[in-house]
Amino acid sequence: MAEKVAVVAFKLACAPDLHTTRERLVFNLTRGLFDELGIDRHAIDSFVMNSNDFLDGRTISTVFLDAPSGAYLKDETKVEMDGVHAVMYGWMRIMSGQYETALVVSLALTGSQVSPYVYTQYSLSPAYERQVGLLNELSGAALQAKAYLSRRGYSEELLDLVAAKDLELAAKNPRQIRRLENAGVERVRSSGPTYEPLRELHCYPPTDAGCVVLLASEKKAAELTDKPVWIKGFGSSIDTYFFGERDLTRSPSAADAAKRAFSMAGLTDPAREIDFAEISALYAHEEPLLAESMGLLPEGEAEKAYRAGDTRPGGSLPINPSGGSLGAHAPCVGGLMRLCEAVLQLRGEAGDLQLDGARTALVHGQDGICAQQNGVVILGV
Amino acid sequence: MEETRIVHGYWELSTFNFNIEARGINLMLEGFKEKKLKGIKCHQCGMVYLPGPFYCRKCHVNIDEPVEISDHGTVRTYTVQYADIRGEPMPEPRVSAMVQFDGCDSWVMGVVQCDPKDIHVGMRVKIKWKEQTVGNMQDMEAFVPE
């Protein structure tokens, strides 16, 4: 059995419209990664495909994505949830001792190929929620934002503070697609309303994205990189499906996922031991909500922390120093975008966004309306 | 950049058949005929669901105890919608809210007939029933301030 598993390399592409085909996207990403590393597809022992049939427009959509990914006559499997779950699966395959390497291949062309936000409706109950006809991804997010702010006694200005913090950072990040000039509180507040209390700049921008992440055993990692980033722990948890049965003011499943990840990584005081967090917060309120639920901010003190700059680079716990999901996000790929940003930070390759002395990171991914399912990965160097 | 062309495709979603265990929904719709809310309670943990499922999410046991729920409740959260769920702009903003009816744990979503300026978390509302209720979702016309 392997001792530990590293993230050794990745390749990421995103844009509002990538102007490409799904096959070409995964081909360019995998071929590009192999060329950079000086390997070919035969160096990959296990392919973990990560996309969504509905969004790919074909059932069991890996049937057409395997070969352009390099998986012709190879060991292949698939994860439809967020990419952090595909990384957990790849970790397990390597730890089994059967494989030395696993390649996660993730994509979703949700910027250009489907109606943004609307497709989430097809995840709802056909017998009840679809019949009521009031719930979609955006109205769900708005309901959660209002419930959360009200429960905690936070002002709606917190949404602007979170979004402004993220968008100011996203503006400096060449990997983000929403890079605004003067992305401050005023700009956020003057963006158009979607569903109150949410405004356009509180919501992630519809994004075409693809990402490949190569995982390797300790032995193999040494051959492929001199900057391995280790997977120290992970956890996953899922809340109830029916929206009306959820406690929208917090995320018990994010709390549970984080607890499992901390325990596996041996973290006993995570808020101090973690140097920064990359959280898939698709809507501004989700960032403080998830951070509180995961124990990174004390419950009830998020507004104070954001006003004091605690979550900015240089603060006590920087959250989304990359600019986070308000800069770019797509299903499946979303958690991997956060993971890639964390990897760059831990390697000291984050450029203008580099934090000092970052050694341990929390990476979070989510699925389902209002983050029904949550996955947490702890990375370290 | 390589040359791409767009080919349109669609899934015939209307061909899906969903088998559902309708006891909880039927109980609710039967209740609507008498202008009453009827849910199902878990005998083990006491959770009251509306509409009622056949099992408790938490206890993972069969549940089958009908309970009557008040048609008065409290707004737990709301949103003012400027577009419908397909993203089409609406002529007038619409207030939709999730209401916890007295004696129920689930929150129920519906439209509130009130000025968007008046809606707030904690507001007391009741169901405005259709004059003639027939046992379908439209019987519950809206939520109105108490």
Ligand SMILES: [Zn+2]
């Ligand atoms: Zn129960």
